[in-house]
Amino acid sequence: MEKLTINIDETSTGLRLDKALSESLPDMSRTYLQELITSRYVLVNGEKKKAKYTCQINDEIVVAIPAPVEAEIVPEQMDLEIVYEDEDVIVVNKPSGLVVHPSSGNMTGTLVNGLVHQIKDLSGINGVMRPGIVHRIDKDTSGLLMVAKNDMAHESLASQLREKTVRREYIALVHGVLAHDKGVIEAPIARDPKDRKRMAVVSGGKPAVTHFEVLKRFAGFTLVKCILETGRTHQIRVHMRYIEHPLAGDPIYGPRKTIKTDHGQFLHAKVIGFEHPKTGEHMSFDSELPDYFTDIVNELSK
Numbered sequence: 524m525e526k527l528t529i530n531i532d533e534t535s536t537g538l539r540l541d542k543a544l545s546e547s548l549p550d551m552s553r554t555y556l557q558e559l560i561t562s563r564y565v566l567v568n569g570e571k572k573k574a575k576y577t578c579q580i581n582d583e584i585v586v587a588i589p590a591p592v593e594a595e596i597v598p599e600q601m602d603l604e605i606v607y608e609d610e611d612v613i614v615v616n617k618p619s620g621l622v623v624h625p626s627s628g629n630m631t632g633t634l635v636n637g638l639v640h641q642i643k644d645l646s647g648i649n650g651v652m653r654p655g656i657v658h659r660i661d662k663d664t665s666g667l668l669m670v671a672k673n674d675m676a677h678e679s680l681a682s683q684l685r686e687k688t689v690r691r692e693y694i695a696l697v698h699g700v701l702a703h704d705k706g707v708i709e710a711p712i713a714r715d716p717k718d719r720k721r722m723a724v725v726s727g728g729k730p731a732v733t734h735f736e737v738l739k740r741f742a743g744f745t746l747v748k749c750i751l752e753t754g755r756t757h758q759i760r761v762h763m764r765y766i767e768h769p770l771a772g773d774p775i776y777g778p779r780k781t782i783k784t785d786h787g788q789f790l791h792a793k794v795i796g797f798e799h800p801k802t803g804e805h806m807s808f809d810s811e812l813p814d815y816f817t818d819i820v821n822e823l824s825k
Contacts, residue, residue, distance in 0.1 A: 531582040534717055540567065541574040544586065546719040552629070559586060596625060596651065601637030606667065606808050611801050612680070613642065613655070613670040616810050619786040623659045623668070625652050638670065645670065646677035657681055658754060665813050666693070666792025671800075679800030684754060690796035691751040693759055694738070694812060696789035696819065697768040698778060701737050701745045708733045708762040712755040721775055722757045724765045731755045733762045741823040744771060748793075760788060771819075786815055 527548070535543040541560060545553040559565050560574045564587040567576060578584075604616040617623070617634055624635040638645060638655060645655030648671075655670040657680045669689075671677035683689045713728030715721040732752035739746040745768065749759045757776070763769055764776040771781055773788035782789070796807035812820070 525588040527586045527588065529584040529586065531578045531580055531584065533580060535578055536580045538578050539574060540565070540572055540576040540578060540584070543578045544584065548586070549714075549720045550626070552626075556586075559588075564589065596639050596654065597631055597636055598640035599631065599636040600640055601634075603634070603637045603641060605641075606810065607806070608642075611672055611676040612799065612806075613638075613672060614795065614808050615668050615670060617660060617665060617668050617792075619663050619665040619813060619815075622662045624656050634668075642670075642672065644672050646672060646674050648674050648677045648681075658684060660792050661757065661760075661788075661790075663787025664693075664790045664792060665786075665816075667795040667808055667810050668792070669795060669797065676800040680797060683797050687752055688798070690794060690807070691754070691792065692794035693749045693751070694791045694793050694816075695747050695749055695759060695763065696771040696782075696816070697745050697747055697763050698771060698781065699743065699745065699768045700740050701735075701747065701768060703737070705736045706734075706766075708735065708766060710762060710765055712758060712761055722755070722761050724761060729753075729755055731758050731762065733759055735763075739820075739824075744823055746820060759790060782819060784815065784819075786813075789816055789819065791816060 529547045531543060535546065541553055541557050544556045557574050563571050566585045567582055605613060606616050607614040622629060622633045625633050635654060647654060649656055655672065657669050657671050657677055660666060660668060669680050671680055709732045710724040711728035712722050712731040713725040715723035730753060734750040734752065736748045737745055738748055751758060760770055760773055760776045769777040770788040770790055772784040791812050794809050799806055
């Protein structure tokens with residue numbers, strides 16, 4: 524059984540226990556954390572408390588994480604857009620709104636549920652919850668994703684990501700009119716110390732590099748191409764906010780007054796390029812912007 528220790532500081536003082544835990548442990552759902560509290564897996568200063576307990580500064584919270592029960596991914600029929608498939612690799616065009624893989628409290632309706640229904644074999648390196656998944660894109664980000672069908676392919680693609688040889692081009696619509704046609708954003712990213720659910724540019728964070736190029740300027744907005752040199756969580760969203768050009772429609776990093784949309788941030792993984800794990804052949808795939816994205820660009824062009 525794994526145990527995690529959390530010390531309450533000024534930013535979490537006054538919060539309910541379940542709320543404070545959800546901010547400190549963003550990879551766990553609040554429902555799951557409430558279950559741990561109810562099941563007495565959570566101690567506050569050595570004592571059991573209810574979820575509504577008000578956290579005090581310097582409280583020490585110990586969370587015992589029960590050993591995971593072997594989960595089974597439920598295959599689900601989905602109309603997935605498979606761009607390419609062979610015996611080793613799949614490239615899928617993920618729509619906005621689709622979570623990539625199951626997690627605690629969210630076991631169905633993900634890309635993985637659709638993949639296991641459609642594909643017989645997927646790599647097992649990332650465990651039962653993430654079969655075939657080499658890298659992820661955010662729920663509301665659309666576009667191309669590599670999937671490995673066996674462990675050999677998975678190790679090769681993961682190595683290419685680490686060595687920064689995979690080409691990943693994104694198209695983003697951002698607020699404001701960028702002054703420079705091209706640029707490089709090099710700023711470290713880590714959990715936002717003021718809000719554990721968000722990422723931020725933080726001194727001492729993991730190195731992150733984003734290249735951008737202006738494609739078109741509009742009144743109050745700019746269409747940009749972003750090329751990832753690294754792949755940190757929310758990297759493009761955080762970096763564009765950092766240079767004061769947050770993504771349009773972004774509910775976390777964008778301004779309150781933004782383009783109204785049901786699709787979240789306007790960000791599309793348009794191009795992905797890599798070496799085939801078995802043949803060594805360079806492969807590159809391109810995808811069109813989704814209709815809702817194109818419609819907004821056309822409207823702004825008028």
